[in-house]
Amino acid sequence: MDNNQHCLASIRSNYGRFSVKEKSIADLILENPQSIIHHTINQVSEELGLAESTVFRFCQRIGFKGFQAMKIALAAEVVTPIKDIHEKINEEDSIGTVSEKVFRSNIKTIEDTLHVQDEHIIEDAVDAILKAKKVQFFGSGGSALVAMDAYHKFIRSGIDVSANLDSHMQIMSASQMTSDDLAVLISHSGSTKDLLDILAVLKENKVKTIAVTNFAKSPLTKEADVSLYTVAEETDFRSEALSSRIGQLSIIDALYTNVMIINNESGQEALQKMRKSISLKRL
Secondary structure (H helix, E strand, O other): OOOOOOHHHHHHHHHHHOOHHHHHHHHHHHHOHHHHOOOOHHHHHHHHOOOHHHHHHHHHHOOOOOHHHHHHHHHHHHHOOOOOOOOOOOOOOOHHHHHHHHHHHHHHHHHHHHHOOOHHHHHHHHHHHHHOOOEEEEEOOHHHHHHHHHHHHHOOOOOOEEEOOOHHHHHHHHHOOOOOOEEEEEOOOOOOHHHHHHHHHHHHOOOEEEEEEOOOOOHHHHHOOEEEEOOOOOOOOOOHHHHHHHHHHHHHHHHHHHHHHHOHHHHHHHHHHHHHHHHOOOO
């Protein structure tokens, strides 16, 4: 395993594929990372009522040689102060210093988000987009703007895509989707009521769904067919949701680029038509 790979990020990225027993171990680590680094494998197995071998195999599944190796990586992640990149922004910092810290925070979000991507899951998402009769992007608040950015990109692909900022229009639009369509739901928390209401309508219509979220253990990822994860840290002046936006945009960019490469001929034709029409707006 790459020494730079985060333990928590690896758990989040694999969460949807864990068994019930594995999820109980994952939940314990995600909810009590500071405590786990002081536990023995015996203590963890007793607390969860699982065999030590089950805990050991879980550690191997997320990329570590064993429980001790996992604990070392976890300790480095939760104990070592996140400096340089996520160091605190102070009120006395200069504009240049604040700007640098924001840029470095964005860089770290993108790098951490890249680390948790699973090529096979991205393949599933790209395949779902290519097979869909129609693709709609949904999001609330800041994530709604990411959904609009996704629409702005994918409209160049020749695929029938749409997005809307109004929550009432979103749920009305969702009600008209069918099992031939695909919905991409973008939510940092994965528990926004408006989006979960839309998800319920989509599931009722048997619409295939892709989730883009920061939390592996959320109502959205529990119900979505495919889940892609961002990793964002909260700082004094930046919420996790603000930081996750750059990760969400990067995932959308990766999906769009892969779709355009696979759908080369029709994608290029649509792109040329788009460029020709946009040229009319220029003097």
